[in-house]
Amino acid sequence: MIEILTGSALNTIQDQGRPRAMTLGVARGGAMDGPALACGNMLLGNPTGDRTGDRTSDRTSDSGEPAGAAGIEIAFFPFRVRFLAALAFAVTGARGPVRLDGLALPPDWACWAAPGQVLEIGPPAEGCRTYLALAGGIDVPLVLGARATDLKGGFGGLEGRALQRGDVLRCGPAAEPGPPRCGWGLAERCPLPDAGETRVRVLPAAEFGDFTAAARHAFLAETWRVTPSANRMGYRLEGEPLALQRAMSLFSHGIVPGTVQVPPAGQPIVQMADANTCGGYPKIATVIAPDLRLLAQTPVNGRIRFVEASRAEAVAALRDAAARQARRQAEFAALRHMPIPA
Amino acid sequence: MTARLSMAGTGAVLLDVAHGAFDPAAQRRVWAAARALAADPAVVQAVPGVNNLLVTFDALRTEPDYVEQRVRACWQAASPEPVPARLVEIPVTYGGAFGEDLKLVAAHAGLSEDETIALHLAGEYSVAAIGAMPGFAYLTGLDPRLAIPRRDTPRLTVARGAVMVGGGHAGVMPCTAPSGWHIIGRTDAVLFDAARAEPGLLRIGDRVRFTQAG
Numbered sequence: 001m002i003e004i005l006t007g008s009a010l011n012t013i014q015d016q017g018r019p020r021a022m023t024l025g026v027a028r029g030g031a032m033d034g035p036a037l038a039c040g041n042m043l044l045g046n047p048t049g050d051r052t053g054d055r056t057s058d059r060t061s062d063s064g065e066p067a068g069a070a071g072i073e074i075a076f077f078p079f080r081v082r083f084l085a086a087l088a089f090a091v092t093g094a095r096g097p098v099r100l101d102g103l104a105l106p107p108d109w110a111c112w113a114a115p116g117q118v119l120e121i122g123p124p125a126e127g128c129r130t131y132l133a134l135a136g137g138i139d140v141p142l143v144l145g146a147r148a149t150d151l152k153g154g155f156g157g158l159e160g161r162a163l164q165r166g167d168v169l170r171c172g173p174a175a176e177p178g179p180p181r182c183g184w185g186l187a188e189r190c191p192l193p194d195a196g197e198t199r200v201r202v203l204p205a206a207e208f209g210d211f212t213a214a215a216r217h218a219f220l221a222e223t224w225r226v227t228p229s230a231n232r233m234g235y236r237l238e239g240e241p242l243a244l245q246r247a248m249s250l251f252s253h254g255i256v257p258g259t260v261q262v263p264p265a266g267q268p269i270v271q272m273a274d275a276n277t278c279g280g281y282p283k284i285a286t287v288i289a290p291d292l293r294l295l296a297q298t299p300v301n302g303r304i305r306f307v308e309a310s311r312a313e314a315v316a317a318l319r320d321a322a323a324r325q326a327r328r329q330a331e332f333a334a335l336r337h338m339p340i341p342a
Numbered sequence: 343m344t345a346r347l348s349m350a351g352t353g354a355v356l357l358d359v360a361h362g363a364f365d366p367a368a369q370r371r372v373w374a375a376a377r378a379l380a381a382d383p384a385v386v387q388a389v390p391g392v393n394n395l396l397v398t399f400d401a402l403r404t405e406p407d408y409v410e411q412r413v414r415a416c417w418q419a420a421s422p423e424p425v426p427a428r429l430v431e432i433p434v435t436y437g438g439a440f441g442e443d444l445k446l447v448a449a450h451a452g453l454s455e456d457e458t459i460a461l462h463l464a465g466e467y468s469v470a471a472i473g474a475m476p477g478f479a480y481l482t483g484l485d486p487r488l489a490i491p492r493r494d495t496p497r498l499t500v501a502r503g504a505v506m507v508g509g510g511h512a513g514v515m516p517c518t519a520p521s522g523w524h525i526i527g528r529t530d531a532v533l534f535d536a537a538r539a540e541p542g543l544l545r546i547g548d549r550v551r552f553t554q555a556g
Contacts, residue, residue, distance in 0.1 A: 022387045022398070024542055025516070025534070026476045143536045152519050153476040155536035206348035206356055251360050252480055252509075254389035254396025254473060258351050278391055278473030278480075280509070286351035289401070314352040315401050322402055 001084040001171070002134065005118065007164035008076035010231075012149040013138055013157035014131075015067040016049035017273065021144045027274045028257055029148040029156070031073055032232060032296035033129050035190050035325060036093035040133030041069045042332055043090040043110035043184065045176025047137070067146035069137025069172075072163065074130045077123040081132070083113040087171065088135035088178035091119075094127030094297060095192065108190075111183025127192040127297035135178050136171035151232070152274060176336065184335070188328060190293070197223055198298040200291040201309035201317065205259065205283035207248065215242040215266075219284055224268065224304040232274040235295060237304060241266030244282060252278045258287035260306075270295060288314040290321040345417050347410055353386075353401040357413050360393035364482055364510070367422040368393050369470050373546055374420035375413070382412060390471050390546060392480055392511075425547035427468075432514060432531045433555040434505050436462075440528035447507060447524050451487040461485045462526065467512055467550040477516035477534025477542040481550055484512045496522035503528050505552070512552075516542075529555070 004011075014037065017030020031037040038048040049068020072079075077096070083089075090110035091098045098105045099120045100113060110133075113119060121130050140147050140158055149157025158167060193199075208216065224237040242262050255261070259271040261281040270287060271279070272295075287295060288309055298304060309317070346358045357375070359368050372390045379388040379397055384404040389396040395417075399409045436459045437444040448458040467481040489510040500506070500521040506513050508523030515521065516533035533543045544550065 019398070020387060022389050022396075023472060024476060025473045025478050144541070150476070150536075153517055153534065153536060155476075203349045203351060205350060206346070206358065251364070251392035251394060252471065252473065253356060253358065253391035253394040254350075254354075256351050256354050256396070256398065276474040277389065278471065278478075283350075286349065286354075289352040311349060311352075311406055315406070318352055318401055 002087065002169050003082045003084055004163045004165055004167040004169070005080035005082055006078065007162070008079075009162045010076040011072060011074050011079060011163045012151065013070050013140060013163070014073040014148045015070040015146050017067060017148050018144050018146045022254065022277050024144070025277050026144060026153060027150065027277055029150050029273050030067065030146065031131065032273050033093050033131070033190070033293040035293055035321070036129070037071050037073070037131040037133060038068060038325065039108065039186055039190055039328065040071055040090035040092040040110070040131050041137070042329060043092075043186065044088055044133055044135045044178055045174065045336070046133060046135065047175075048329070067148065069133065070140060070147035071131050071133040071138065074121055074132060075128060077121060079121045079130075080118055082118050083115055084168070085115050086112060088112050088174065089119065090133045091121060091130060092133065092186070092190070093129050093131040094124035096124035096126075096130065097122035105183070106185055108186040109183050110179040110185065112179065112181060126195070128299040129297060134171045135174040139170045139172045150274070186328065187331065188324065193294045193298050193302070197303040197305050198294050199305050199307050200295050201288045201314065202260065202285035202306045203288060203309060203311060203314055205285050207244075207282035208284055210244055210248060210282060211262070211284055212243050212245055215244075218242065219268075220306055220308055224306070226298055226300050226302045226304060228300050230300055232272055234272050234275055235270040237268045237270065239267070242268060242284065248282050250280050250282060252280045255279045255283070256286065258289065258292045259283050260285045260287065272296065288317055290317045345414070347413060350396060354396055354398040355406065355410055355413055357395040357397070357417060358393070359417070365393055366468070366482065369482070370422040370424060371417065371420040373425055374423070375416040378416040378420065379412060384408065384412070389473065391473065392470050427547045427549050428545070429549045429551065430544060431551050431553050432505075432529050434527040434529050434552050435555045436527040441505070441526040443524035444526045447488060447490055447526055450490045453487065458488065458526070461488055462507070462512070463552055463554065465512070465552070469544045469546050469548045469550065472542060472544070472546060475516055475519055476536070477544070478513060479533070479544040479550070481512040484510060486510075490524055492522040493524065496520050500525060501528070503530060505529055
């Protein structure tokens, strides 16, 4: 059990979301940086909800928990929790100061907390979303196949809302003995965006050809600033306005996270995890799935550059990301069987 | 009828069959194609929109070319036969504090508020698509006189239960969220409840009538 000591509308319980609820109008949701949460769960032996890795090499990531164990997505800092019982935990994702009763912990690290100890996660120096995973996963009800908080729908997570000071969260039974007392961490981390500029690959979308040649050029040549209106629903970007050759009126259509819409003012909005499942604005491109987490880790005022990719390159990037995760899982599966000195 | 297929990222394709005004027969074919595609194990989701269809898949397991070929084939084979439809009645309290845009919509239509309400009540609507928000239904069948363009700037919060018109459609807010549609009334009907066995009140193809709340 843990007690939340700092509340914020930006800190929520998340897992890997609901990719099969779109026909209900329910957003995919889940962790904005899914692989970071999956890494935290992996360090604890929790189900990772990894649908892409080689399952045979990972005993714990079974198909019974397709959304993986639920953890906390932290986007407002400092974040503090008190452990009410001995519990293994992992902190992954954005990198910043992490202290357990004042003792600094390495990044991407899992270890044990004793009852009464306070974990403080400070503002990150790299990235902007940190994940706290807990052994056994946060025990909140499964709603539509996942435990992720859907703030708009008001369901999932803890009562469908963000975490508040004083909330007490229970965990499920841990499937693995967990890390050694001193802890263990990731050898191969999840990369975070460069400080200067985040490069994300895109595929052209339905209306790409309806934009002016100048707009199509500017979209890929310019850098885009992340405005303060960047949240779990969408990232509003600022830069050279993108013009259509002629005004368009589209019927509402299904959209996925990563879709780059361009409303009439010409400033693009990238749809993120909690985006509406349907929209009507023209779409210039879609951020490829494995790069969307880099955008999610780019803070306000960060710079974005879009790089055109082919469909084959997008699939290859997806395979690379899956292979990397499978390698991490295999390494950890081997490590679990090694005798560890107490 | 032209069908345009485009990439919607790594793991989705969008089929767009719109050509000018909303086409109810094309919409029935979209539903039929979506049903056929949803039965394909390679398809994760087949999501009907308004005269379009988004199909998602796992790009690690399935070749995009295969999905595109299946989408084209299912669209070609899709029949515009009506689907089994239920009739769902939604009671509405119109105007006043619950319908802050009724006056505006009436003025746009050149009608009185009562005439506007009567037109909205007289319509028989059809659920073309579910999406945007949990349980939100795009209702076609709105009298063209009530087809007022959306607000230039969406409201940041519109209350759950708001009965609205926008972009030539009718709709009801299933949750409190931003919207650019115009609010003409309020209903107590619960459009979405994640705890229900069937969370959404409305299914694709359902007929909807609005009634005066008693």
